[in-house]
Amino acid sequence: MIIYKKITLILIICLIMTSLTGCIKKMADENLLKTVRERGKIIAGVKFDAKPFGFIDQDQKLKGFDVDLIREIAKRVLGDENAVEFQQVTSSNRIFSLISGNVDMVAATMTITSPRQKVIDFSRPYYVAGQAIMVAKDSSVKTLKDLSGRRVIIVLGSTSEINIKQMVPSVKILGFRTYTDAFEALKSGRGDVLTTDDTIIYGFLSENSKYKILKDRLTLEPYGLGFKKAEKTQSFQDAVDSALEQIMQDGTMAKIQRKWTADFIKK
Numbered sequence: 592m593i594i595y596k597k598i599t600l601i602l603i604i605c606l607i608m609t610s611l612t613g614c615i616k617k618m619a620d621e622n623l624l625k626t627v628r629e630r631g632k633i634i635a636g637v638k639f640d641a642k643p644f645g646f647i648d649q650d651q652k653l654k655g656f657d658v659d660l661i662r663e664i665a666k667r668v669l670g671d672e673n674a675v676e677f678q679q680v681t682s683s684n685r686i687f688s689l690i691s692g693n694v695d696m697v698a699a700t701m702t703i704t705s706p707r708q709k710v711i712d713f714s715r716p717y718y719v720a721g722q723a724i725m726v727a728k729d730s731s732v733k734t735l736k737d738l739s740g741r742r743v744i745i746v747l748g749s750t751s752e753i754n755i756k757q758m759v760p761s762v763k764i765l766g767f768r769t770y771t772d773a774f775e776a777l778k779s780g781r782g783d784v785l786t787t788d789d790t791i792i793y794g795f796l797s798e799n800s801k802y803k804i805l806k807d808r809l810t811l812e813p814y815g816l817g818f819k820k821a822e823k824t825q826s827f828q829d830a831v832d833s834a835l836e837q838i839m840q841d842g843t844m845a846k847i848q849r850k851w852t853a854d855f856i857k858k
């Protein structure tokens with residue numbers, strides 16, 4: 592009899608413990624949408640030097656396609672397009688910024704790829720760029736074939752780095768952390784060509800007439816918004832995904848695209 596009582600007592604204690612740990616886990620898993628609402632702003636990672644997607648303009652203001660897109664999302668999720676704190680991310684730290692929770696989301700010329708999908712989640716594609724090659728107007732490099740043995744400038748952590756190594760294994764890679772540094776390296780003659788998305792190349796060309804973009808597009812680069820892969824961030828991701836859906840349906844995306852690509856991107 593005493594044994595039965597003991598077992599019942601142990602079972603009751605176990606039940607209480609299980610529900611307690613459940614409660615604690617729930618508190619730790621506080622959903623991100625709730626956190627963002629309480630905080631009153633979305634913390635978004637964007638590029639600061641990838642014109643026309645995310646860049647600091649002459650008036651020292653952060654502007655661009657990705658910046659406008661985030662503002663439209665903030666308008667729909669929080670009711671205020673200014674309810675955003677922008678943080679600079681680079682191609683090599685944007686995934687870490689998401690995983691570490693430094694930012695709630697990333698809109699940073701980021702291509703949706705399967706290796707990246709193993710680590711983070713993406714929204715549906717919102718823009719499709721293509722990898723291209725940028726050279727000085729008087730360069731003898733005309734196509735991909737001419738790259739053999741050449742010094743090719745890339746930004747570390749970009750798809751362009753992986754793609755070009757696969758396409759022309761004999762290239763000499765010169766890697767930089769930022770697009771500003773990469774372009775400086777091209778201007779100073781440290782590299783022969785720079786390869787990245789056509790979008791970003793057009794941004795450089797808008798400021799420098801000594802360079803051109805080669806005709807070929809080497810890849811398709813569908814851009815997606817990036818999110819941390821976790822149960823507690825799912826609520827926020829769902830809210831952003833449905834905001835993006837609206838933005839794409841109601842003509843807002845077309846407007847953003849016209850605004851930022853008409854002046855820069857000549858396809």
Ligand code: GLU
Pocket residue numbers: 682699700701702746748749750751787788812
């Ligand atoms: N879209 C490419 C990528 O995600 C290149 C541009 C970038 O570095 O963000 O890697």
